[in-house]
Amino acid sequence: MNEFRTEKDSLGEVRVPRDAWYGAQTARAVSNFPISGRAPDKDFVLAHVRIKLAAARANCQPGWLPELKRDAIVAACEQILAGAHLDQFVVDRFQAGAGTSHNMNSNEVIANLANVALGGEKGRYSPVNPNDDVNMGQSTNDTIPTAIRLAVLAKLPRLVAAVRGMAGEFSRLAEREKDTVKSGRTHLQDAVPTTLGQEFDGYAWTLARCAAALEAVRPALCEIGLGGSAAGTGLNTSPDYPDRVAAELAALTGESIRAGQLVAQMQSMNDLARLSGEIRNLALELTRISNDLRLLASGPRTGLGEIQLPPVQPGSSIMPGKVNPVMFEMLNQVCFQVLGQDAAVSYMVQAGQLELNVMMPALGSALFDAMDWLTNAIDAATEKNLKGIVANRERCAFFIHQSVALATLLNTRIGYMEAAEVAKESEKTGRPVRDIVAQRALMDAAEFDALVLAAAHGVGSGGGGG
Template structure:
């Protein structure tokens, strides 16, 4: 049995593996682009196949594509959408500008599957031709950006779920510790009392705000330029094709897909994707800052802050026995820095288009997909492995609080700023707590001072 077959395109003949469902143009891309070793994102593959399926139906509705070929294309797409033949999508993420190689990879796989189902052979593109039938009314230039947008819409709920999960964990910890008083810190110095509840509730609120801003990106992502064909003019598309294919995508995806008001503009502009990336960056900046706080609050256990305890997930050192490190939040930091790099790349590629087309789409899409997947996975892992088992060392929090000279601030409205300052100086000089000095000077009882501290920390009031 032959291990290869010969196919022909406009550049000549080329051997293609006999068992491959892709064809000659994909084989050329494999040879041309041995760059990263990374195959296309699976959600992106499925989004592009969904577009091919929708296009076949839209073209059939106007009798441009007959029923027999339409059904063969639909059946081929459905097999791929069910998870079969995904190993046949083999073009490197760094490839021909705009994504022509991936578009032809999809066209060839669908055509070969359809033809074999109709009694034909792989590599003999009849009766279904990858260009004339599978790609009917389409171009790389409108299918690839649409597939990127559909992929982002697919991944967005997962990222939002990861944000929500982490926010829920911080909120749970906050509720469990609403009366756990501790010293706040500003400039990394002791400040007025607060609570673990207030501190962690702030983290939850910040994450939810980021999540809402991410969710607000969805509307723009649903505007597609499919139907613009090669240059946004709609050349070689069937009557009403843009609206028909959009309606079919609504049915297939469940997303409120609409045709952009200007197909040429939507083909050129990637700023809706950049807007999503920007909100991912904003989330990442908050997540990495909060991760830093977790590492700082868990530092120690003897010589650091040690106000929280993170569940151990692995030994922390190859040389120091018993050492445990905050590895989940260290991992989260590393992912965040990488995501920030992806956003920078996306920004550069967003402005790198020329005239009617942005040819940087393959790498732009890949960077966006990675950012969404990596951040979703990292946040979920940190929530599951660390936040769910996080405990608060209330005794440690209390010990730091009562050695803080900043507690003298609570006396301002009782004895005045100057007198409170004298208490603070005495505490600093003698090493005694503010509470002890307040009781000694008969300014108030110890119980009253403790109640004052709790009200100040929990309610922000002392009266």
């Protein structure tokens, strides 16, 4: 049994797997680019197919795309959008500049599906032609950057929801531990009292701000250059095509898609650089927060041990009973990789030349990976670790009463000099400030405890800083 069919493109004959819905140009790309072994991102595939569907509808007007062809193309696109034939998008993520190979992969799959539905054969491309009909009024140069923007718009709500979910969990913990007094630490040295709740609340606020910053990029991502054709000039496009196709995409996606400046949208990836920058900022904050949680959970006997993270797996192949903070170690690793993706995006954004940025396939892939990895990592860390955090309140209380920094609370009561004497005695003898204050009859233990709690909440008279 013959396992291949023979097709022709502008360079000559090509063997294509008989069962494949793609055609000659896709088969060439598979042969040319055995690079990463990674298929295209699913959201990107679906975004590109939506563009083909919207274009067919926008092009259906007298003298352009007939209704028979439009309906066949739309039906083929709807099959793919419903989940069929996704395995037919096979071009490696590292491919010809600008993404011509992926564009033709989409054109060929859609054309073959349409022709078979109309009674034709795979590879014959009649009556629906991949270039003349499916790609009508389009170019790789305007469909690929538009598809990247649509794909990140599809991913953005999932990432924002993950960030807000983690922020919400920190807010819940903040309320629960609002009166868990502990030693603050600056320069990794003992400092004035705070509460575990305030530390958690700081994390919640920071992550909520990151989510808002990500959302703020959305309007710029909704401006597309579809209709610019090959160089932003609109060559070979149907009347009013940019606005018509933008309206179709808005209806398909639920986003406020609109035609932007067609030349600029092909030349500039600034909006994608902005998004990557906000993703980088999020990764930096998550790295810091993960490091804090790992420090706070260090121990259990010889570290800080102020919180306990739920055990999710044995921590060592040699040390029995050891448990490690693996979820936040994982989140750290993902964040570091995301920083690398942002660096790659930055290099590729500035690599555009004249009318086009040919680095778009890898640029899009780097963004897609960063968004998916962070979404999954944040969700996993929240569900498997953050929600099960236990505060070790006894440990927090032990440390706060061992801290010489508590003498700072006495400044407004007994003056800096006498407070310094208390601090020196505590440092010399190892006795808690609480006991020394009581011994000197400066205040009793209960009054001092109340002072510590008030200070941890930022209540009390102000004094000099330092």
